[in-house]
Amino acid sequence: MAKSRRLIWCLVILVILASFGAAAGFYLLYQEKAHAESADTFGEHMAQASTGAVEDTAPIYLKLEPFTVNLAEDNAGPRLLYAGLTLKLSDDASLETLEQHRPQVRNQLLLLLSDREAETLVSASGKKALAEDIVATLEDVLGPERPRIHIDDVLFTEFIVQ
Numbered sequence: 001m002a003k004s005r006r007l008i009w010c011l012v013i014l015v016i017l018a019s020f021g022a023a024a025g026f027y028l029l030y031q032e033k034a035h036a037e038s039a040d041t042f043g044e045h046m047a048q049a050s051t052g053a054v055e056d057t058a059p060i061y062l063k064l065e066p067f068t069v070n071l072a073e074d075n076a077g078p079r080l081l082y083a084g085l086t087l088k089l090s091d092d093a094s095l096e097t098l099e100q101h102r103p104q105v106r107n108q109l110l111l112l113l114s115d116r117e118a119e120t121l122v123s124a125s126g127k128k129a130l131a132e133d134i135v136a137t138l139e140d141v142l143g144p145e146r147p148r149i150h151i152d153d154v155l156f157t158e159f160i161v162q
Contacts, residue, residue, distance in 0.1 A: 059152075060089040062098055064106070066158055069114040071121070079118040084158030085109070085134070090150035097149055101141070108141045109134065118161050127156060 066084040073079075089095050098105055112133060120126040131154035139149050 060092065060095050061155075062087045062089060062095055063157070064109070067106075067110060067113055069110055071113075071161070072115060072117045074117045074119060076118065080160075080162045081113055081116070081118070081121065082158060082160040082162070083113065083156060086155040086157050087138070087151055088153040088155060090152055093147060094149045094151065097147060098138070104141060105138060108137050112137050121159075121161050127159070130154075131156070 064085045064087070066082060068080065068082050071079040071081050087098070089098070113130075116130065121130065134154045135151045138151060141149075
């Protein structure tokens with residue numbers, strides 16, 4: 001009698017394990033099918049993009065001549081900053097406006113850069129804060145009578161503090 005009970009329990013466990021195995025197999029098969037369908041949808045989307053159905057615009061960049069400025073004096077004495085900047089713009093109107101007013105833009109940036117201290121510029125957070133200040137300064141540089149300039153990002157292409 002004890003042997004038959006053990007055999008029954010072994011059969012019950014075997015049936016349960018087989019059921020789990022079958023369920024796992026169906027799950028994996030379903031996941032593979034769903035993945036294949038999403039890949040087909042992605043392929044269709046990419047085909048639309050390549051035929052021009054989805055409009056993709058190239059980024060607009062304005063490279064500025066490098067700046068060399070004397071920084072505000074600190075404990076280490078007089079310091080210099082050499083910085084190359086490229087502006088990433090949202091639209092062509094911003095590019096045209098900045099091109100038309102390039103001398104005024106350079107002047108505002110020179111004033112902004114020369115007011116900084118070297119210690120604040122050597123860290124990544126200092127550079128991020130400077131980039132935010134550059135965006136704010138340039139968006140307001142021409143006054144309220146001009147169309148607003150839309151700057152997405154300030155890219156430092158060269159940056160030396162000496």
